[in-house]
Amino acid sequence: MKLRLKVSSNMAIFKTSRWYMEYDAEKDGSLPDGGIILRNVRHDNYNLAKEIRVIGFWIEFETFTNGKSTAKQHKFFALNKATFTYGNQGKPLLLDERSDSALKKIKDLKSKKLYDKQDKNQKKKYDSYINILDNLQNFSKYHFIKGIQEKYLLKSTFDFENCEFSGVNITQTYLFTDYQDRPAHEPSGALKAARLFPLVKTEFTKNQDFKPKEQKVTRINSIRIDYKFHPALDTYLFDSDTQEKINQANNQKLEGMVNGLSGISKDEKAEALYILKNKPQQAGVFIDEESVDYPSGGLYGPQEAVFKAAEKPLVYEIGGVGLAKGMPAFSDKDQKAYKTWDNIHWWGGYKKTHIPSAPGAFHALHLHWRWGGAVKKTSDPASPKYGNDSQFSSSGVPSEVLKDKRYKGLLGPLVHPDCWIQSIRFAVVKHTDKTTNTTTKEFRDKFADKIDTPSTNLKKIDQGDNILLWYSIEIHKKVTLPGYTTEDISLAPGNTRVNIPEKELTGKLNGTVFIHGMFFAHEQEKTVKAKTFLGVKIETTGSQTEEYFPNEKNTIIKEKKFIRDVEY
Amino acid sequence: MKELIRVYSLEDPIIWDENKQLLLKAILKAINMPFSMGVKKEFAFQVNPVSGWVNFEWQNQLWTSFQKRVLKTPQEAKKVADTFLRSLIKESAGKEFSSKKIPPILPHSIHTKIVHKSTRLVPHQDRFLIDHWMVSYAVQLKKNSTDTEFIELEGSTITIRIGFNDNIIGFSSQWRPSFLQSEEEELVHHHEEEHSDDETHDHDETQSTSSDQEEHEEQTIIFELAGESEFQNRIVPYYKSAESHHSSYSPASSTAFVISLSENYTLSGEKEISIQINGGSGDFAYSVHAFKPDEVFEEGHFKIADGIYREGDSKIYLPKAIYNLIIWVADVQTGFIRKYEQSIYSFPITDGETPSESIV
Numbered sequence: 015m016k017l018r019l020k021v022s023s024n025m026a027i028f029k030t031s032r033w034y035m036e037y038d039a040e041k042d043g044s045l046p047d048g049g050i051i052l053r054n055v056r057h058d059n060y061n062l063a064k065e066i067r068v069i070g071f072w073i074e075f076e077t078f079t080n081g082k083s084t085a086k087q088h089k090f091f092a093l094n095k096a097t098f099t100y101g102n103q104g105k106p107l108l109l110d111e112r113s114d115s116a117l118k119k120i121k122d123l124k125s126k127k128l129y130d131k132q133d134k135n136q137k138k139k140y141d142s143y144i145n146i147l148d149n150l151q152n153f154s155k156y157h158f159i160k161g162i163q164e165k166y167l168l169k170s171t172f173d174f175e176n177c178e179f180s181g182v183n184i185t186q187t188y189l190f191t192d193y194q195d196r197p198a199h200e201p202s203g204a205l206k207a208a209r210l211f212p213l214v215k216t217e218f219t220k221n222q223d224f225k226p227k228e229q230k231v232t233r234i235n236s237i238r239i240d241y242k243f244h245p246a247l248d249t250y251l252f253d254s255d256t257q258e259k260i261n262q263a264n265n266q267k268l269e270g271m272v273n274g275l276s277g278i279s280k281d282e283k284a285e286a287l288y289i290l291k292n293k294p295q296q297a298g299v300f301i302d303e304e305s306v307d308y309p310s311g312g313l314y315g316p317q318e319a320v321f322k323a324a325e326k327p328l329v330y331e332i333g334g335v336g337l338a339k340g341m342p343a344f345s346d347k348d349q350k351a352y353k354t355w356d357n358i359h360w361w362g363g364y365k366k367t368h369i370p371s372a373p374g375a376f377h378a379l380h381l382h383w384r385w386g387g388a389v390k391k392t393s394d395p396a397s398p399k400y401g402n403d404s405q406f407s408s409s410g411v412p413s414e415v416l417k418d419k420r421y422k423g424l425l426g427p428l429v430h431p432d433c434w435i436q437s438i439r440f441a442v443v444k445h446t447d448k449t450t451n452t453t454t455k456e457f458r459d460k461f462a463d464k465i466d467t468p469s470t471n472l473k474k475i476d477q478g479d480n481i482l483l484w485y486s487i488e489i490h491k492k493v494t495l496p497g498y499t500t501e502d503i504s505l506a507p508g509n510t511r512v513n514i515p516e517k518e519l520t521g522k523l524n525g526t527v528f529i530h531g532m533f534f535a536h537e538q539e540k541t542v543k544a545k546t547f548l549g550v551k552i553e554t555t556g557s558q559t560e561e562y563f564p565n566e567k568n569t570i571i572k573e574k575k576f577i578r579d580v581e582y
Numbered sequence: 583m584k585e586l587i588r589v590y591s592l593e594d595p596i597i598w599d600e601n602k603q604l605l606l607k608a609i610l611k612a613i614n615m616p617f618s619m620g621v622k623k624e625f626a627f628q629v630n631p632v633s634g635w636v637n638f639e640w641q642n643q644l645w646t647s648f649q650k651r652v653l654k655t656p657q658e659a660k661k662v663a664d665t666f667l668r669s670l671i672k673e674s675a676g677k678e679f680s681s682k683k684i685p686p687i688l689p690h691s692i693h694t695k696i697v698h699k700s701t702r703l704v705p706h707q708d709r710f711l712i713d714h715w716m717v718s719y720a721v722q723l724k725k726n727s728t729d730t731e732f733i734e735l736e737g738s739t740i741t742i743r744i745g746f747n748d749n750i751i752g753f754s755s756q757w758r759p760s761f762l763q764s765e766e767e768e769l770v771h772h773h774e775e776e777h778s779d780d781e782t783h784d785h786d787e788t789q790s791t792s793s794d795q796e797e798h799e800e801q802t803i804i805f806e807l808a809g810e811s812e813f814q815n816r817i818v819p820y821y822k823s824a825e826s827h828h829s830s831y832s833p834a835s836s837t838a839f840v841i842s843l844s845e846n847y848t849l850s851g852e853k854e855i856s857i858q859i860n861g862g863s864g865d866f867a868y869s870v871h872a873f874k875p876d877e878v879f880e881e882g883h884f885k886i887a888d889g890i891y892r893e894g895d896s897k898i899y900l901p902k903a904i905y906n907l908i909i910w911v912a913d914v915q916t917g918f919i920r921k922y923e924q925s926i927y928s929f930p931i932t933d934g935e936t937p938s939e940s941i942v
Contacts, residue, residue: 031628031637032810054708058637058754059644059743061707109879140867140914144888147869147910147919150813151883158811163879189875193756194809195737196923197906206737206809211875251703251712254656290710408845408927410904430876431902431929526876529904537739538699538718 025053028108030160032058033190033208037106037162044104047094048451049186050164057208058193060536061362062379065244068093068186068214069453072238072488075174078231086235088455091168091182098184101165109161109189158192171221174232178224182237185215189531199533205376207535214239215526216433216489238488239527240453244445245379245483249293249362251286289364294478296363297442298326298561299334301580302356302386304424322353322386323580324561327363328442329476329570330468333461333577336438339493340411340521342384342424343582351582357382358440364478369558376539381532383438384409384427410434410529415519420495433525435490444473445480457486464576472576487527494518586726587803588693588764589837590817593685595634598759601684602629605674608687609638612669613750632811634758636687643751649711650746656701656715663717663742666750667696685759688740693724693762695732696740704743714751715744721757723805723817726766735817737807756807758814767835769803769819770861803834808921816918833861841911841922852899853928855907859891863915866891870898872905872926883908900928 024046026039035055038046052066070092077085091097095104168181189211199207216237225231288294301323325332334355338344342354361370361378370378409416409426411434416426429436439457443464454460463471475481497516505512539558562570564580598605606627607617626639643650653659667688674687688696699718706713719740722732743752801821808814819834833839839862846854859866868891873883887898891911900907905926912919 031630031635058741059639059752064707107879140890143867143912143914144869147867147888147912148871148885150910150919150921151869151871151885151908159873159878161879187876187879189878192810194812194923196809196921197925213876215876246707248702248704248707251705252656252701253703254701290705290712293705293707408929410927410929412929413847428927430904431927434929529875531875538720 028052028162030190032193033160034059040104045100045106045164047092047096049093049100049166050106050162050188052188055210057534058536060377060534061246061248062210062534063244064246065242066188066212067242067451068212069240069242069451070094070097071182071184071216072240072453072455073182074235074237075172075177076233076235077174078233080229087174090453090455093166093184093186097169098166099169101167104164107163109159109163158194159189161187161189163187172232175230176223176225176228177221177232177234178226179218179234180221181219183217183219185213185217187211187213187215189213199380199535205533205535206537207533209531209533211531212241212528213526214487214528215524217524234491234523236488236490237523238457238486240457241483241485241487241528242451243483243485245295245360246293247295247360247362247377247379249289249295249364249478251289285364292478292480293362294364295360295481296327296369296476296478297358297360297481297483298324298328299332299355299442300324300326300357300359301353302384304387320386321561321563323355323565324563325565325570325578326359326561327369327476327478329562329567330472330474330574331441331443331461331464331481331576333441333458333465334439335579336383336440337427337429337436339437339490340415340427340429340435341421341493342427343422352579353582354384354438355440355580356384356386358442358483360483362478369560370539376535376537379532379534381530382428383530385425387423387425412519415495418495418517419500419514420498420517428530430525430527430529432522433489433527435493435519435521436527437486437488437490439486439488441484442475442481443484444475445482449482453484453486457484458577460484461576468574468576472574489523489525489527490521491523492518492520585769586728586766587769587819587835588724588726588766589819589835590693590723590760590805591763591765592815592817593759593761595629595631595759597684598629598634598636598687599631601682602627604678604682604684605629605636605687606638608670608673608676608679609753611673612666630810632813633756633808635810636753636755636757638753640745640749640751643745643749644743645706645708645713646711646745647709650713652703652712653715653744653747656703659703659715659744660698660701660717662744662748662750663701663715663719664698666742666753667719667740670753685761688755688757689721689723689760689762691762693764695722696720697722699739713745716752717742717744721807723762725803733819734804735807736804736822737809756810758807758817760817767837770834770836770838806831812921813919816916818918837862837913837916837918839866839911839913839918839920841909841920843907843909843922843924845926848899850899852901853926855898855900855926856894857891857896857898857909857911858893859911862913862918865913865915866911867914868896868909868911871908871910872900873908874903874905876904900926902929904928 024038025036026043028035028037036053038048038051040046048067053064055063055066070090073089073091075087075089076083164186166184168183171180191209193206193208195206199205218234300321303320303322335344336355338354343351344354345351357380359378359380363369370376410429410431411426415421441461443461458465495517498514500512500514501510502512503510610617624640624642626641628637653662671686671688671690675690679686696719699720702716704713704716705711721735721738723735725731725733737756739756741754742750745751801823803819804822805817805819807817816837818838820831820838821834823830831840840860842858844856844858848854857868869888870886871883872886874881889896905928907924907926909922910919
């Protein structure tokens with residue numbers, strides 16, 4: 015059960031009891047440019063991703079002269095050996111079994127006859143039970159979490175006059191958990207999954223020579239971490255769970271496929287070739303609802319009860335905002351308000367052959383950086399009992415901010431409290447031979463062709479395609495809540511308007527991102543007896559069909575836009 | 583007449599871990615491969631010492647870079663998988679196993695059913711190849727000695743991968759060692775407790791007491807198998823119910839219990855976590871541990887508290903951080919042990935503190 019590591023030329027294998035992956039390595043086992051680049055990630059032989067990597071870091075510097083902003087610059091720090099000194103001579107650390115003997119602990123457990131009923135005297139010995147429970151919580155034997163880590167120290171100091179920080183250290187950690195249903199991955203609590211945490215920790219080092227009262231001062235506004243994910247979940251050529259019932263016609267098709275694609279129709283051959291060549295993937299994006307009208311939710315299906323917006327599967331490539339400086343809503347320059355996307359589901363799928371439950375995601379990769387208020391238990395007896403679990407309803411955003419009227423009563427995102435002012439941007443695009451491991455100063459600029467000339471450059475992906483997820487998290491030092499005017503009826507008539515000034519809040523640039531992790535489940539779809547407005551019925555956990563709202567599929571096709579934000 | 587339901591005993595998986603070679607021998611025999619120490623390299627075989635989950639891979643036959651001749655139809659694939667299951671059950675119920683009192687690798691008894699779930703044709707992820715067939719099964723357990731009903735064992739999965747012709751190239755089982763000895767307990771009848779006080783944060787897993795038939799109808803009884811590295815010494819029944827798409831679990835027998843947490847901030851700025859246990863005998867010992875995902879490499883895991891459970895009074899306090907909280911509970915009357923795990927985002931704001939003061 016030991017974590018195994020095998021190094022060959024340009025590649026090392028990281029293997030736990032059920033996780034398998036490769037990562038790029040030099041012949042001596044040290045990491046190359048790019049840091050920890052995971053490839054061919056599988057869990058229990060279910061494929062998950064072809065590649066997972068961090069591209070680098072964009073830092074925004076702002077220079078002030080006599081207190082006035084005189085320059086803003088973005089500088090890119092690629093994750094490579096020219097920019098960073100790798101810790102431990104480039105050899106990644108492994109979170110492995112500790113030195114205390116697993117066997118000894120196992121024997122301890124056995125001697126306590128945990129699997130037998132206790133006699134009456136033993137029953138009352140709480141202390142001995144607590145001792146037993148403590149033995150159960152043992153990393154040596156209960157290896158429920160494994161990981162790989164590397165630290166990177168910026169080689170040069172920041173090249174800015176009188177900068178508040180001299181440099182930055184980055185810690186890249188991937189954690190992999192065992193397959194279990196706790197902590198609950200989604201509010202139904204019915205889903206076992208393995209978790210993957212692609213964590214990045216930032217630590218800016220203070221400039222000891224920094225003089226804050228000098229005429230010229232340089233401060234750092236933000237650091238942006240850009241990820242590239244290339245998920246590649248299994249797309250089956252035949253699946254008795256979701257495809258048509260086995261019949262003779264189907265058998266002929268399958269026989270044709272396994273016999274070198276002979277003796278089958280042209281269309282069937284084209285379909286099989288497409289799946290074999292592209293391993294088509296589909297993804298869906300969702301905005302959670304903040305409150306649920308349970309009777310109508312039961313009537314129209316759980317998906318419309320719990321999602322404010324859904325595009326499943328994505329019709330076109332998409333770029334979106336997941337969080338705007340810690341806020342789940344934002345306004346454009348015309349003061350039009352938008353709600354940010356909350357989660358992405360990803361699965362191996364071709365046309366409509368396999369659309370996993372949403373809510374649910376039984377064989378899918380899903381990442382949620384925020385849950386909507388609909389998840390919470392309320393006084394409504396039909397509200398979800400799981401929803402107040404901290405992993406859904408708590409947030410690293412300070413409670414004072416959450417309570418502010420300008421947060422609109424929304425649930426906060428799952429961000430680390432040290433660096434809660436985060437912006438999340440993402441893009442799901444086709445992988446092509448021209449795909450490069452680069453990003454741009456403005457995240458959206460990488461996709462400018464799709465934004466500016468969608469008629470020719472925006473690709474349709476709803477049938478399933480070889481697609482990538484670009485995921486960007488920016489940690490900001492400050493966010494400003496806008497001022498607003500309100501009414502106070504306790505004031506004198508005719509003078510009840512009160513101007514609430516804008517409010518500047520400050521967070522830290524140091525902290526860890528992607529703390530919510532991502533979940534990989536490979537379960538059979540499940541059914542439950544469910545109480546609905548119309549009575550009790552057997553139903554799937556969520557919808558297994560296409561879902562498009564508030565914009566219908568035809569509208570999305572007609573508008574053909576890369577940025578598909580949803581109005582608040 | 584009282585309705586009864588079984589509680590099944592599990593054996594310590596260490597017995598499988600200590601007899602790994604015997605298990606591998608049985609698997610190889612079931613796939614018609616000679617067992618010898620010399621062939622070990624191409625076979626990866628593991629038994630999780632905590633859960634007993636078994637993993638077998640014929641490594642150089644999985645994800646091959648050449649096209650294997652795979653079976654033509656799902657019926658053929660299922661037939662091969664069925665045959666393998668039968669052989670493995672026979673091999674692991676043989677003399678060598680019984681003389682050493684080793685439970686069979688797969689449940690083999692009139693008290694269980696292994697039911698087919700799906701058959702899939704799996705392409706190679708990187709290459710233009712069909713790699714193998716995958717056939718999946720799940721376990722069901724008999725409800726009681728008189729009823730003919732079998733109940734789903736939630737969390738149980740048996741997966742068989744078939745490569746060239748009828749070669750079994752992968753076998754993975756989410757099942758635990760057991761001779762399927764059982765005791766029968768009275769089926770507890772429940773209905774939902776109506777909680778109107780949102781502040782109680784009652785969630786997750788609840789117990790209630792009425793036997794209202796209409797409410798009972800929407801609940802499904804399931805047996806539960808714990809996760810990959812989770813200790814489990816009994817298989818006990820729960821009610822699984824759903825409103826909208828949300829499921830909840832509540833105990834269906836006197837041994838079963840469920841654990842939940844409620845969270846509140848204190849004036850001192852810490853997060854107060856209150857442990858709630860519903861079901862069981864009411865006589866519990868508990869121990870709370872945690873790790874911080876962002877610091878686990880440096881800190882590992884750590885113990886937070888332990889004690890004798892008292893309803894409404896078993897509390898822990900957490901300063902600012904993100905935790906993966908692990909609560910172990912033992913029912914000292916029955917010996918049944920259960921784990922509960924939850925992520926906790928603790929970001930208390932003390933009096934007078936404002937977020938804007940948190941400068942790097």
